[in-house]
Amino acid sequence: MHFRVKLDFPRFAGEDPIVWLDRAKQYFATQEIQGRKKVLLASYHLEGEANQWWQWYNRSHDGKTISWHKLQRHDSLDIESSLFPGHDSKGGKKAVKWSVILHLAFQSIGVVYGDIGTSPLYVYAxxxxxxxxxxxxxLGVLSLIFYTLTLIPLFKYVLIVLQANDNGEGGTFALYSLICRYAKVSLIPNQQAEDADLSNYQMELPNKGLQRASRLKSRLEKSNFAKYFLLFASMLGTSMVIGDGVLTPCISVLSAVDGIKIKAPHAMTEDRIVWISAAILVLLFMVQRFGTDKVGYSFAPIICVWFALIGGIGVYNFIIYDPTVAKAINPKYIVDYFRRNKKAAWVSLGGIVLAITGTEALFADVGHFTVRSIQISMCCVTYPALVLAYTGQASFLxxxxxxxxxxxYKSIPGDLFWPMFLVAVMASIIASQAMISGTFSIIQQSLSLGCFPRVKVLHTSAKYEGQVYIPEINYLLMVACVAVTLGFRTTAKIGNAYGIAVVFVMTLTSTFLVLVMIIIWKTHISLVIFYILIIGSVELLYLSSTLYKFNQGGYLPLAFAAVLIAVMYVWNYVFRAKYYYESEHKVSPEKLKEIAAGNSFCRIPGVAIFYSELVQGIPPIFERYVANVPTLHSVLVFVSFKSLPISKIPVEExxxxxxxxxxxxNVFRCVVRYGYTDVHTEEEPFEKLLMERLKTFIEEKRQQDQAVEREVEAVDKAWHAGIVHLxxxxxxxxxxxxSVIKRVMVDYAYDFMKRNLRQSAKTTFDIPHKRMLKVGMTYEL
Structure with missing residues (x-):
């Protein structure tokens, strides 16, 4: 496509022309057509094939935005598909009524806050x-706990990080996918022409931060190191959250059950406490199959009672023992604490950081609820109860x-001990739920983005999006939790490992968030620097303290992460290599016409659907098929599934x-686009939906009524004759x-995972086995 555009657009002194042009392009591409925003366009002149684009541009209406990528002619699929109806939907979460928000806020108390809510069991110890x-x-420790709770869970996550959700989804991979959508840093092509017309791919109007954002974006896109770093960082964050999901149940349940020693020190030995804890963990993982919706309803009342009790007891202890601890709000006590204890104070940060364990669940679980519901439950219930609990314990101490x-347990008034013990055990069981459900969410995301081996994902709620259950992961988490509990045996040893996992994920989240601030939000540089200096320095200080206890159990989450990253990287590496192999060896249009029109083939009634990961072009395996089967059906549809770095894609798009x-x-290509949280359901039979959309496409593309009727009739006839899935x-x-490393990765590691896990993504679309034909081919990567 050839075009010339003259723009009246201010250029900053000394600004790189490429940066200026990128800024001008983004501004031009995001103007609303109906005049709601004035286009700063002095004149334009379009030549040649650009007239076709201009006609398409004029057909856009209702304030829709267009992507600059529409001006690039990568494949005719983007021009043709732009005429296909159904692109009016807005992406992401729909507006939610306040009644539903409050309902979800109540549910979130039972799912999200069990971990951070049970931290008072073991923080001071x-x-x-x-x-x-x-x-x-x-007083110094209480002041540290207060400001840590305020800065990290409340300020960073509730007020800032939750706003960086990817159309309602949270977690490390959600941040990574969000960045990939705004900058070409993904190792898999994700900003192709068939992506750009999605409603969730809209670009934003420029502001003062665009120049800085464009420069950073350009540097990231040109650097292979940056691309691999972001991928590894997202994998590391995901692995650490999974490791957190293993350690949370262990330390929470052990610390709760351990309280019975106070009343029965001789009857309850360490061995009995460990085995009771292991049994409780097994029961917890067995109920996960019922889904977040039912589990949340069951757990929310218990956690509400828990927060009411720890808050109430905190107020009681504050009044009875020492109300003067309120002066710990003065941060000078933190300075005095470090002056007195020096290195010992720094080492003790590894225990204080346990007060914010499970905070990442606020973000990872936002897809199960909504941003507003998480904010309400945190600000109105969780945060006040925790501050009162720690203050009361400080007064007692x-x-x-x-x-x-x-x-x-010692700070509990005598008459409340046994009721509090029972609630503590139940709350500790529930504490595991936050990271378990968060683990399910992030694994679903990484799976859809080609970064995790195939596992079965089940949608557990018909009412709310994003609530999933993964049987294989649930089983592996259960085995790992029991093994850690039986191996470490005490909360002190588990706590050393726990702190590293918690702070590592927080630090990685901050790293991604800074990129989001600069590239996407265009945040003022002074605010970005303020965030780095305040939040970043605090997290790095805590991280250094937790790493000090590496040889005392801190190695465990890093060992988990190493294994998981190896699995994820091998799978992603081969996934990418297969994609590029197919892209390089695809069947040319000329070769396809030659095959389809050849006299050596006969056409039989029916529809043949060929599946491939290749988005643009015909996969090489088709040529292998026709070389062995000299028969083609009357209608051929080449279907490729594309997982995009976006959470939800409406069915109509x-x-x-x-x-x-x-x-x-009668040969067609079809790209079926899915977001990383889209889950196929039985209510949407894929085969029927595909054929209905194909007929609608034919009706929209052809202008002659008789020709349309004949073609639709031919497709209907072929459909009723039968469908074969290849x-x-x-x-x-x-x-x-x-190289040896490549051989180990491809011939052994990937082959082992492939043979022991699900063989194909297509099995999730309920393809009848009687009408399925598999065609084998070997790729040399």
């Missing part, structure tokens, strides 16, 4: 591992320094069709001369 040396140290090892010339061959069953091997 984990911080003062060698006892309390100075009574004022309690000011009078009973020697009881710090069992602070939580899911299918893109293109006719393969000449028309009388799936490429590819074997991958390392090419000759490949």
């Amino acid at each position: 984990s911080t003062f591992t060698d006892g309390i040396k100075d009574n004022d140290d309690i 000011r009078k009973h320094n020697e009881l710090v090892e069992h602070t939580f 899911r299918f893109l069709f293109r006719r393969v010339e000449p028309m009388e061959l 799936i490429g069953e590819t074997e991958v091997v390392a090419s000759r001369g490949a």
